[in-house]
Amino acid sequence: MGKAYPDIFDSILGSIREPVVVLDPDLKVIKANPSFYDTFNVNPKQTEGVLIYDLGNRQWDIPKLKELLEEILPQNTKLNDFEVEHHFESIGRKIMHLNARRIYTEENHTQLILLAIEDVTDREYYKRNLEDIVEKRTAELRIAREEALNSKHVAENALEKIKCLKDQLEAERAYLQEEIKLEFNHENIIGRSNEIKYVFYKVEQIAAADTNVLVLGETGTGKELVARAIHGLSSSKDRALVKMNCAALPSNLIESELFGHEKGAFTNAYSRRLGRFEIANGTTLFLDEIGELPLDLQPKLLQVIETGEFERLGSSETIKVDVRIIAATNRNLEAEVRKGTFREDLWYRLNIFPITMPPLRERREDIPLLVDYFIDKISKRLGKSINLVPVNVMNTLRNYHWPGNIRELENVLERAVINSSGPKLHLVDELKKPNKDLTNTNRTLAHVEREYILRVLEQTQWKVSGNNSASEILGLERSTLRARMRKLDIHKP
Numbered sequence: 001m002g003k004a005y006p007d008i009f010d011s012i013l014g015s016i017r018e019p020v021v022v023l024d025p026d027l028k029v030i031k032a033n034p035s036f037y038d039t040f041n042v043n044p045k046q047t048e049g050v051l052i053y054d055l056g057n058r059q060w061d062i063p064k065l066k067e068l069l070e071e072i073l074p075q076n077t078k079l080n081d082f083e084v085e086h087h088f089e090s091i092g093r094k095i096m097h098l099n100a101r102r103i104y105t106e107e108n109h110t111q112l113i114l115l116a117i118e119d120v121t122d123r124e125y126y127k128r129n130l131e132d133i134v135e136k137r138t139a140e141l142r143i144a145r146e147e148a149l150n151s152k153h154v155a156e157n158a159l160e161k162i163k164c165l166k167d168q169l170e171a172e173r174a175y176l177q178e179e180i181k182l183e184f185n186h187e188n189i190i191g192r193s194n195e196i197k198y199v200f201y202k203v204e205q206i207a208a209a210d211t212n213v214l215v216l217g218e219t220g221t222g223k224e225l226v227a228r229a230i231h232g233l234s235s236s237k238d239r240a241l242v243k244m245n246c247a248a249l250p251s252n253l254i255e256s257e258l259f260g261h262e263k264g265a266f267t268n269a270y271s272r273r274l275g276r277f278e279i280a281n282g283t284t285l286f287l288d289e290i291g292e293l294p295l296d297l298q299p300k301l302l303q304v305i306e307t308g309e310f311e312r313l314g315s316s317e318t319i320k321v322d323v324r325i326i327a328a329t330n331r332n333l334e335a336e337v338r339k340g341t342f343r344e345d346l347w348y349r350l351n352i353f354p355i356t357m358p359p360l361r362e363r364r365e366d367i368p369l370l371v372d373y374f375i376d377k378i379s380k381r382l383g384k385s386i387n388l389v390p391v392n393v394m395n396t397l398r399n400y401h402w403p404g405n406i407r408e409l410e411n412v413l414e415r416a417v418i419n420s421s422g423p424k425l426h427l428v429d430e431l432k433k434p435n436k437d438l439t440n441t442n443r444t445l446a447h448v449e450r451e452y453i454l455r456v457l458e459q460t461q462w463k464v465s466g467n468n469s470a471s472e473i474l475g476l477e478r479s480t481l482r483a484r485m486r487k488l489d490i491h492k493p
């Protein structure tokens with residue numbers, strides 16, 4: 001080596017910081033620099049004259065190095081940054097960038113091969129580590145983005161629910177304001193008779209339960225008052241009682257009032273509207289005049305009662321609600337079922353806990369109490385001071401049969417208060433039985449009598465004798481009533 005390569009060559013090699021090895025054309029090591037010996041833990045004796053692949057117990061038998069020296073380099077003069085990764089037994093895993101140079105003889109044969117080895121292990125590991133971190137962060141970002149998208153959907157759904165709740169609250173507020181105007185409380189149900197006490201008993205018995213209630217009774221007997229009393233004693237008393245009068249609207253409007261509608265569900269449906277069932281979710285829905293509910297809507301009502309589920313008009317989305325229903329009617333629903341105008345299954349569902357309001361004529365002992373209560377209330381409202389009800393006036397009020405019940409009594413007293421100039425109540429109404437049926441008609445007395453008896457029998461559910469029976473209302477002996485029924489061809493259906 002000394003002859004062929006002068007000392008200056010050694011000095012140059014020695015000054016290069018990175019490991020360098022010089023090979024002859026047969027790939028045997030001519031010389032390496034101190035950095036090579038240090039880095040790869042070998043000495044000149046084990047190295048010089050040895051085939052590069054045999055270095056360090058063949059640790060240098062590296063396929064990629066072979067590829068570089070035997071395939072790539074013969075075609076090229078130099079090659080930079082050829083990456084080789086290899087596990088050396090003595091020094092562990094190394095990532096190297098090889099810079100190779102071919103040096104030629106004058107005859108253009110390979111004289112020497114210079115191999116400079118740059119150890120980039122730390123840098124590469126650092127880079128790979130960074131790449132791993134970037135990849136991990138990218139995956140995390142992707143997940144976060146997906147989560148954000150999901151959260152957006154959840155938030156949108158929540159917003160939609162909040163909107164619905166807001167609509168429900170606004171609608172309910174309207175009902176609450178009505179309640180405030182009504183100044184209703186349980187004590188407003190006036191009466192001390194056994195009949196009304198029995199009603200109170202039933203109200204208190206059922207109020208706390210979640211059961212649906214059916215309030216029966218003639219017009220003006222206080223059915224709505226009882227519905228409010230039940231609600232007022234129930235667990236949802238702090239929410240409004242939502243009310244719907246089934247007789248007040250035509251069939252198609254009742255449906256959208258009950259179940260609500262989507263925008264565009266029908267002409268004039270300019271925006272989405274919540275139905276009473278949705279507004280009453282979690283509280284009480286009072287369905288007044290249930291007997292007037294059109295036959296085609298009855299199955300829908302039955303479905304909500306049974307499953308709590310329905311769809312808004314124009315929507316296929318099923319809405320689930322938890323609503324307590326109090327229904328009221330002045331009709332004899334049993335008779336309506338027989339006539340085919342009321343569905344039997346719906347009647348069974350509603351009739352789980354019936355409360356019957358007694359007509360005023362069956363609790364005449366309450367009349368003086370009611371008279372005092374109404375005179376006081378009406379006088380205050382009209383700025384009058386009436387404190388005397390003459391005995392004959394009270395007797396007249398007590399003896400009248402009150403077909404319009406308490407509402408009629410209230411109206412009669414309002415007219416009386418308006419017409420009384422002093423402290424004494426002066427009646428204006430004559431309080432006779434209405435006889436308009438008998439004028440302008442060519443019906444016989446027997447015909448009218450038959451109709452009236454039939455009506456009373458239906459109202460009392462064909463109870464002929466005893467308390468609250470048809471014979472009591474008609475003022476007849478039981479046997480006399482039976483004889484009249486035979487004569488007039490009246491039979492229990």
Ligand SMILES: Nc1ncnc2c1ncn2[C@@H]1O[C@H](COP(=O)(O)OP(=O)(O)OP(=O)(O)O)[C@@H](O)[C@H]1O
Pocket residue numbers: 188189190191217218219220221222223224225226288328329330406407410
């Ligand atoms: N026991 C009572 N004490 C005081 N007021 C009463 C009583 N019962 C009914 N009223 C009054 O009589 C009027 C009629 O009552 P309500 O509307 O509850 O009767 P209703 O049976 O629901 O009538 P309708 O069948 O016509 O709907 C109301 O003004 C109500 O406040």
